[in-house]
Amino acid sequence: MRTLRRERPTSTPESPSQRSTESIQVTSAQHPDVPVRPILEVDGLTKIFTPRGGAEHVAVDDVSFSLRPGGSLAIVGESGSGKTTTARIVAGLEVATSGTVTLEGREVDVGRRGRGRRSARVVQMVFQDPFASLDPRQRVGAGLRELLRIHFDLSRSDLADRVVALLEQVGLEHRHAGLLPRSLSGGQRQRVAIARALAVDPTVLILDEAVSALDVSVQAQVLNLLSDIRAESGVSYLFVSHDLGVVRQVTDTCLVLNRGRVVETGATSEVLDHPRHAYTQALIDAVPKPGWHPRRRP
Amino acid sequence: MNSPPLLDIRRLHLELTGSRPVRTLVEDVTLSVSPGESVGLVGESGSGKTLTVKAAMRLLPSTITATGAIDFDGRSVLEMSRRGLARYRSTDVAMIHQDPRAHTNPLRTVGDFLVEGVVATKQMKRDEAIERACALLGEMGIDDAPRRMHQYPHQLSGGLLQRVMIAMSLLHEPRLVLADEPTTALDVTVQSEVMAILVEQVRGRGLGMLFITHDLDLAAAITDTLVVMYAGTVVERGPAPVLYRNPRHPYTAALLASRPSTTQVKRLVSVPGRPAAAHEVGIGCVFAARCPFATDLCRDERPAERDIGGRTVACHRAEEIGSELERDVVA
Numbered sequence: 001m002r003t004l005r006r007e008r009p010t011s012t013p014e015s016p017s018q019r020s021t022e023s024i025q026v027t028s029a030q031h032p033d034v035p036v037r038p039i040l041e042v043d044g045l046t047k048i049f050t051p052r053g054g055a056e057h058v059a060v061d062d063v064s065f066s067l068r069p070g071g072s073l074a075i076v077g078e079s080g081s082g083k084t085t086t087a088r089i090v091a092g093l094e095v096a097t098s099g100t101v102t103l104e105g106r107e108v109d110v111g112r113r114g115r116g117r118r119s120a121r122v123v124q125m126v127f128q129d130p131f132a133s134l135d136p137r138q139r140v141g142a143g144l145r146e147l148l149r150i151h152f153d154l155s156r157s158d159l160a161d162r163v164v165a166l167l168e169q170v171g172l173e174h175r176h177a178g179l180l181p182r183s184l185s186g187g188q189r190q191r192v193a194i195a196r197a198l199a200v201d202p203t204v205l206i207l208d209e210a211v212s213a214l215d216v217s218v219q220a221q222v223l224n225l226l227s228d229i230r231a232e233s234g235v236s237y238l239f240v241s242h243d244l245g246v247v248r249q250v251t252d253t254c255l256v257l258n259r260g261r262v263v264e265t266g267a268t269s270e271v272l273d274h275p276r277h278a279y280t281q282a283l284i285d286a287v288p289k290p291g292w293h294p295r296r297r298p
Numbered sequence: 299m300n301s302p303p304l305l306d307i308r309r310l311h312l313e314l315t316g317s318r319p320v321r322t323l324v325e326d327v328t329l330s331v332s333p334g335e336s337v338g339l340v341g342e343s344g345s346g347k348t349l350t351v352k353a354a355m356r357l358l359p360s361t362i363t364a365t366g367a368i369d370f371d372g373r374s375v376l377e378m379s380r381r382g383l384a385r386y387r388s389t390d391v392a393m394i395h396q397d398p399r400a401h402t403n404p405l406r407t408v409g410d411f412l413v414e415g416v417v418a419t420k421q422m423k424r425d426e427a428i429e430r431a432c433a434l435l436g437e438m439g440i441d442d443a444p445r446r447m448h449q450y451p452h453q454l455s456g457g458l459l460q461r462v463m464i465a466m467s468l469l470h471e472p473r474l475v476l477a478d479e480p481t482t483a484l485d486v487t488v489q490s491e492v493m494a495i496l497v498e499q500v501r502g503r504g505l506g507m508l509f510i511t512h513d514l515d516l517a518a519a520i521t522d523t524l525v526v527m528y529a530g531t532v533v534e535r536g537p538a539p540v541l542y543r544n545p546r547h548p549y550t551a552a553l554l555a556s557r558p559s560t561t562q563v564k565r566l567v568s569v570p571g572r573p574a575a576a577h578e579v580g581i582g583c584v585f586a587a588r589c590p591f592a593t594d595l596c597r598d599e600r601p602a603e604r605d606i607g608g609r610t611v612a613c614h615r616a617e618e619i620g621s622e623l624e625r626d627v628v629a
Contacts, residue, residue: 078485185572186343215342215512215573217588220556220566227565242486245558249566272560286486287560288516290542294493296439 037105038066039236040090040204045099045110047085047260059085061260063099067204072230072237074247074268076283077257086257087206087240091125104203121151124197128209130189134181140167140192141177147199162199169232170195171225187218191225198229208240223249244287248272256280302372303330304474304506305354309366312349312530316361321577323362324349324530328603331474331506336497338517338538339510340553341527342573347510350527351476354508355391356383370474388419392467394496396479398459402451409447412466421470434465438495457488464496474506482511493520514553518542526550529584530576536609544623546611549585551623583614591619 047060060082067073075083088094089110090101096110103122108115127133135143144163148154154162164174170191181189190210197205207226211219227250230237239251247254247268254271256264256279264277275281285295312324324346331337341347353364356375368375370390378386395401402411413427422430428447435443438461451459460480467475480496481489497520500507511517517524518538525535526549534547545551555567571588582597583589589596593615601614613619 078487187572216514216553217342217556217569218572220558220568221570223558224566224568243558244486244560248560249558249563269563282487284560286490288513288519289560290515290518292515292519294490294497294520296491296494 036068038102039069039071039104040067040238041100041102042066042086042090043100043102045086045089045101046097047082047089047094048097058260060089060096063255063257063260063262065255065262065265067236067238069203070230070234070236071253072239072251074239074241074251074254075257076241076244076247076254078242078283080259081257082260083240083242083257084208087125087208087238090204090238091123091206092119093125117151121200122202123204123206124200124202125206125208126190126193126197126210129213130186130193131181131213133193134189136181138180139177140172140179140181140184143192143196144177144199147196151200166195166199169198169229171221185218186214187221190214190222194222194225194229198233198235202235204236204238206238206240209242210239211246212241212243219246226250244272244284256283301332303332303369304335304371305331305508306369307350307354307367308369310350310353310368311365312346312353312358313363313365314361315363316359322530323576324353325576327366327527327530327532329525329532329535331508333473333506334501334504335523336500336507336509336521337523337525338521339508339525339527340512340514340517342512342553344529344573344575345527346530346576347527348478351393351478351508351510354476355387355393357393384419388415389421389470390472391474391476392470392472394460394463394467394475394477394480397483398456398463399451401463402459404451406450407447408449408451408454408462411451412447412462412469415466416470419470427469431465431469434468435462437499438465439491455488456484457492460484460492461495464492464499468499468503471503472505474508475500476508476510478510479512480509481516482513489516514542514550515557526553529574529579531584532603532610532612533585534609534611534613536611540608544607544620546606546609546616546620546623547585547613548589548591548619548623552588583612591615591622 043064045060045063049057049059063086065073075086077083085094089096092113092115095113099110101108101110108119141163144166145159148159148162163177167174167176172188172191184192211222214222223246229235239247241247251268254268255262258279264271264275264280271280272284275284307327307329310324310327314321314323327350329337339347352358354368354375358364364376370386409428412431413424416422416427417424432443432447435446440446440461481492484492509517509521521538524538524541526533528549534541534545534550541550545554552569556569558566569588582599583601586592586596595614601612603610603612606616
């Protein structure tokens, strides 16, 4: 049951032209005066880890946010802030203690891990380490074909076309389909990871520190690519990161987490230019820039 | 920089001789650190920055052959005897590694780790060393130092453990600190604190520091001199404010332009391709394959280092393209 999904043929791969008309619809829906139903709503999400014989640890504490169609939301925080746990619960990789997650108007069961094929097609995730997230023995093309075969009923030639289209979408070439991950650079591997996530045509793409492991010059390429993909396909991003510069470039709203709690939320530009909370200010002050003096905590 | 340099590396060449074909890892690297000077060695992965620093401590595996000159205070590091080398490593220099957890023994207490070096080389008695270590930890804002001395590395946070590493590196009062991405594994607010402590200690004692990082912003903020490496060679070096404000090498400019800003949204100037290793680049300029300004000359001939506008730069076209590079960074 995916009635709220935008009208689209699910059994055939989309052509680029269909994509572009879709993105126009999405842009019109983004108009601030028109209320749009959020594509993802998270309400009162809480996760408590109870280690064997240890004290309870509240990793995520009453976190709520919503993501509009075609939007890009950042979850910002340091290690232990609960940002990755939140993303993993949304993706169905982690079980929540309480709270609700609503995807496309349908509440998902947060008490259960793995929500089946249908859910997987709504939310996809790109992980931090492109060296760990790909199967070292599977060629890039074979991996994409496997994914497409599981989720769609495509003819052999449609399958091949779709693989080429996906590689092109992430800035790779046809010849990369025949390569194993070990022959690819870090940036190319991350592009493959993004292509794999896009293969099932998700509405929400979760990027968990997806550019943190890349060298700056390559990171810039991938960030530009992510901006382009969102503009073209209208997919929404849930962007988990500790890097405020990266967050500024690819998100429009953000959520600052500290020890599992939301300390500040708002438009990314507003939060970074005029932080209201002392913790957000401390995060901003800690970013090295010209004339920066490292400071000890008071 | 009137005083003679503490560490002087000239035309350093590193080759992997254990493999066939022999691979060049670092080529023609020249840099120096004077007493009291902080030098930032900046580059992306595979640029050879860590290898260069390891060579300065002669910590390279036997499969890597070093040629050229590495002098510490007038003594040749490459020609030191076993005993001379041991003394050099234990008294003159100190190294702080990126990942403190990988460089501490999980089975020994923090106290054992801190004093082991100075006690084994008979520079201090154990009691004296423990007392000094506690005092040092105190200076670094660790209030309960005596208790920490009895703890194990797993009981300390990353930031705390890195402070212990810094204390260990300063205990024998070295004259030169080699810091290899000491804060890369830490959160930003913790990085700020650890950097503050490191800079305070190094400046307060008038030590030389060679600071390796991939973060040009961080290096520019805390060092006096920048050395930018790409594919095993130095492409530009000079005073940090000069390089940061108007880079003359296209790679330095690209590094500055590709860093996402926290204050404005802009299309990032991305460099096509990926960082190359020294053995992959041809006979021409190491950056030619990714450089938007490259000409046939760049592809055919390796540019020599030249002094232009207060810094040293290895680019054939540094004079012509200078103004365009400035515009890129400002825009």
